[in-house]
Amino acid sequence: MNLPKKNINIKGFTLVELIISVGTLALLGVLILIFFMSSSDLSLRTEELDYSVYHTNNIIESIKLNRWEENPLKNFKIIDISNDNTILSSLYDKNWNPTNEENEALFRTNIILKEESENSEKSLYNLRVQVVRLKKYFRSKENNPEIHSVNTSLYLDTILEDMLK
């Protein structure tokens, strides 16, 4: 029986073709990897920014209500009192739990309070709350990038010294 004759090309790719294709695929692979890493970095930034906004609002509202004995204010420690500025600071780990260990800490929150003027019973305070990341982001040049900060003024019943007891 005579079957139709088939010509099978068994030569495959040449070395140049292989080098070009592997090179192109490697470049595309790197591009894809950069896209995914940038995306993961952006997601991380988004999550941290959202939490920082929540955290900052929580701190300001707690100061308004004078809740220095409760979270989140109870974790703050005075680090400096100078030129009418009182600076308090608190460290947080990657899950936003308060920590005292500098090595574990990923975030630092600063409260800068300044008494602007006072009446007989109340005082006007200038308040700045700032959330800082202690480690660099992916492809970021800043060493301690500020995630979020809020400046405001508060007119409070309490005197600063009493608040910080």
Next chain:
Amino acid sequence: MRKIINNSGSSSILVVLTFMMLIIFSLLVVMSSHSDYKLAEKNAYSTKEYYDLTAKANKFWYDIDSILLNNAEKSILEKLEDLKIYDSDSDLEASENIILISKSFLNSEGRELLVEFKYDNSIKKLDLITIKELPKEFEYEEIEFEDMEVYTQ
């Protein structure tokens, strides 16, 4: 009839399609993350603006409280005059022993914060009674409302 069979074509197509799919998905993921980040930034900016307006309201509160404390012995009408001199834009209402003060704070983005205070002359005390952000005014331009029949008994 002579046929040339080359088996390398299908695998090449598969590799190219896989890479194209990966590139498209990675681009979509980056775009999605970017829009999420923009939204988070917008929220953060909006919060900052709110606290800027609150700061103005608190300074105003401090100023009017100082005026009222420094002139505690004056009559209610004299206090009203002092408050008018300090800020002619605020709305003032006075009754026998009470002064109601309200003021709106606007920012460059058009956001408006309304604060209302009540001063009781009998106990010489100023209280904040309202602090709220007013929604922006808008009108339906392209929607026409028909006259609807209202059921009445």
